[in-house]
Amino acid sequence: MAKRSKTSTATLPSREDVVAFITSSSGKVGKREIARAFNVQGSDRIWLKQLLKDLEIEGIVDRRGKTVHKAGQLPPVVLADIKRRDRDGELIAEPTEWDEEEYGPIPTIIIIPSRKPRPGMPVAGVGDRALLRVDPLKQGDVHRYVGRVTKILAKQRAQVLGIFQALPEGGGRLVPVDKKSREKELLVRPGDEGEARDGDLVATSIVKHGRFGLPHAKVKERLGSLKSEKAVSLIAIHTHNIPSDFPAAALAEAERAEHATLAGREDWRDVPLVTIDPPDAKDHDDAVHAVRDEDEDNKGGFIVTVAIADVSAYVRPGSALDRDAQERGNSVYFPDRVVPMLPERISNDLCSLRPHQPRPALAVRMVIGPDGRKKNHSFHRVMMRSAAKLSYQQAQDAIDGRPDETAGPILDSILKPLWAAYETVKKARDIREPLFLDLPERKIVLKPDGTVDRIFVPERLEAHRLIEEFMILANVAAAETLEKAKSDLIYRVHDEPSLEKMRALSEVLASIALKLPTTGALKPELFNRILRTVEGSEHQLFINEVVLRSQSQAEYSAENYGHFGLNLRRYAHFTSPIRRYADLIVHRALIRALKLGKDGLPADTTRAELIEISARISAAERRAMAAERETIDRLIAHFLADRIGAIFEGQISGVTKAGLFIKLKETGADGFVPAGTIGADYYRYDEKTHSMRGERTGETYRLGDRVQVKLVEAAPVAGALRFELLSEGRFSRKPQGAKKARGAKAGKPSRRAAPKVKVKRRSRA
Structure with a gap:
């Protein structure tokens, strides 16, 4: 106290x-x-x-x-979707992309419209997405709010996405793919089905909503057959209202854009910068270069340069391109397509740092000391020319002694100095000790016909870490420069874990006999010690996931409260303006603060506007993450749909009263084992130990246990898998004879215990 x-x-x-x-x-x-x-x-x-x-x-x-x-209240400014009107005609809205795990159950916001709108005041309606200033309706009530519309952002598309089921007499029925849809089924009258065929994924509009019977819908667009995985990403695009078509005005602006000239720029075309990206990258927005510092006062140090495509030269504040980019917030990546933030004319041509072609860039030159710390830095608006385009694997192979025809000629002059600089920078990174999570990311490779070819976990290379660390340094430099210039900006922030999540983590660790320290400052180092303790053990994967779940969600904010995961006091996204609107704002702020041109952040931009933009693009980022995650789940369910009855190795990744969540080792897919199907006993959920325990036998299944499961159901549209558990659990005491327990399943055959699975130890820098 x-x-x-x-x-x-x-x-x-x-x-x-x-x-x-x-x-x-x-x-x-x-x-x-x-x-x-x-x-x-x-x-x-x-x-x-x-x-x-x-x-x-x-x-x-x-x-x-x-x-x-x-506690439990909304922040003063919130991005919300206006859902309906109540009996009194007042508008009802809910927060957009609300994270229930992070912030609790979704509260209701009551929007009271003004009796007589003043000139210039935004007038909202059902379907609008708006920024609201909110206050609790009455003191202590955290579920009902009064909201005042400060800005209307977008009109939601009044459509329903679903599976069309044709009827013999014509027309059909529509089963919505969104499980949260108010409509369980809609009727499509003959003549309103368009070109839809039985089993197609279609987008419809509701044309009649009577008091009795099913609501009527009209097919607006046939999106494809669900027999092809190419339709799967369209489900996410439409259900999350992700803008996928560019307005004509934005496309026209992009086509009219001309290549930037050298006027007002430093000529860096002879600096041998290189791009290092994934092999399938279509656009290249960052390039790097390093050289040993010849300054006698910095022996053993380096000069590291990061050059970023100058998107601000083509996308001007208030233009059609700018308005559309702000609405999108970021590019969205699916296995079969990319929904870009900017048209290809900008992202894949004018701003793509193609090798041997002049391109405008905003560059930061950083002086690194022999201890790996940044001593100073400077920003420059330049014209550059990439010396080479490499993939991560190409660059890594060259360093490992296997150069190809592209990497070989630049190995000694460009690549080796880059790696030497990275080895120096790592010293400071290791001292700073950011949060290090070893969580493999699934990658899905599709065949030409759109079906899944394979699912694998790509290897993490030193080349990946080199680029990541140089980008972090550049992002920090951008934030420092703008703070020094007393310029408002949009930070990338990451709060420390909440006390509630720390308590939950402590309970999970206690279940495997680990103790979470209760004293000292909360820093990433604390979590890293835990992760090192379980490295190489059977608990490695699930403890990494539990630690990830304990973290707050990173977001964009005009207020700086640091980046906990990176263990940095100030951080701003600067390095990807082609695919993130936040980076474009930071570029414009730098241009204005450093007087690098007339196309910087407008002088009348207020902090309130940046707060609104931060709320909007944070919601867009959460929308993109949810859409990408759901698409991966649906594709994997498609991939496994013809393997019903197959047996898989997995690990218990979650335990609830309803049952066990299982993560498969082979694909990383997540599925569910209902509690009623676990075994011949009545199983009770133990919240403290995160386990299910049989009343009669004492058989226990707990978080992190390795198990064998059989796939019994795959629902591709929902992205859901259901398993049957085959492995025996742990026994804390001997079974009590053959007395049947409440909830037991008589006659169920005994299950064979899963063989022990060794976990390969993965080395990490």
């Missing part, structure tokens, strides 16, 4: 006063605002800091960065 200062007890606010102030404040509230409101000064600020920590531990307030608010 926070103890009051003996010298100023009478002047300090009570706990109740502080909570009341946090609850009633509509703007940003942090320690500074509370101290100013109650005139808390000097050493009493330590008392206030401890009080806020106590209130957070007790669950009375929540903290995000340096901001606190009443």
Whole structure:
């Protein structure tokens, strides 16, 4: 508990006063605002800091960065979708892409429209996506809010995506693919089916919603047969309302754009920068170069240069291209297609750093000391010419002594200095010790006909880490420069884990006899020690996943509260303006702050606008992640649909009252074992040990256990797999004879225990 200062007890606010102030404040509230409101000064600020920590531990307030608010409440500004009207005609909205695991159940926002809108005031309606300033409807109510529309962002498409089921007499029925859809089924009348055939994935609009019978829908677009995996990504695109077609005005602007000239730029065309990307990359927006520093005061140091495509030269603030890019927020990547943020004329031509072709860039030159720390840096607006285009594997093979015809000629002059600089930079990275999670990422390779060829986990190379570390250095340099110039910007922030998630992690670790330290500052180093403890053990994979789940979600913010995962005080995305709108904002801010041209961030850009943009692009990022994840799940379900009855090795990745979640070793696919099918016993869920335990036999299945499962059902549209458990669990005590337990399944054959599976030890820098 926070103890009051003996010298100023009478002047300090009570706990109740502080909570009341946090609850009633509509703007940003942090320690500074509370101290100013109650005139808390000097050493009493330590008392206030401890009080806020106590209130957070007790669950009375929540903290995000340096901001606190009443536990469970929405932040003052929220991006929301307007869903419907209530009986009184008031608009009802819900937060867009709300993360229930992160922030709790979805609250309801009641939007009270003005009786008489003032000129220029945005007038919202059902289907709009808008930025709202919100306040609780009444004190203490965290589920109902009054919202004021500050900006309308986009009109949601009034359509339903579903599977068309043809009827003999014509027309058909539509089964929505969205499990959250209000409509379980819709009727398509004869003549309204368009070109849809039985089993097709179609987009429809609701044309009639009567009081009785099924609502009527009209097919607007045939998206393809679900027999081809090419239709799978379209499900995610449409259900998440991801803009996939560029407006005519944006395309026209892109086609009219002309190549940038050398005017106003430094000539860097002789600097041998190279691009290193995935082998299937279509656009190349970053290039790197390194050379030993010849300065006598920096012996053993390097000069590292990172050049980034100058998108701001072509996408001007307020243009059609800019408005569309802001709505998209980022490019979205699926196994069979990319939904880009910018048209190909920009992303794949004018701004792609193609080898041996002049391209405009914004570059940062960083002086690295022999200890790996950045000593200083400078930004330059340049015209560059890439010396070579390499894939990660090409670059790595060359360093490992297997150069090809592209990498061979530049091995000694370009690649070896890059690796030497990286070895130096690693020293500072290892001291900083960012969070290191060893989680393999699945990659799906499709055949020409769109069906799944194979699923594999690509190898992580030093070439990947080299590019990542240089990009991190450039991003930090961008944030530092803008802060020094006192310029507003959009940060990339990552809050530290909440106390609730830390408690949950502690319980999981206790189930495998590991203890989470309860003292000392919360830093990535703490989690890294845990990860090193389980490295090479049977628990390695699932502990990495549990630690990942314990982390907060990174986002964009005009307020800086640091990046916990990278263990950095300031960080801004600068290195991918082709595919992320946040980076384009940072580029424009640098151009304006450093007087590098007239196409920087407009002088009248306010902090409030950046707050709105941050909320919008953070939601767009969450939308993209959900769409990409769902598409992977659906593709894997398609891939396994013809393997019903097959047996797989897996690991228990989650335990709930409803059953066990299983992650397959072969593909990384996730599936479910319902509790009622586990075994010949009645199994109870133990929340503390994250396990299922048989009442009669004591047989136990717990998080992280290796198991064998049989695939019994695959639902490609839902992306769901259902398994039957074959392995025996652990026994904490001997079975109690043959007495049948409640919920047992008589006559079920005994299951053969899964063989032990060795985990290969993966070395990580």
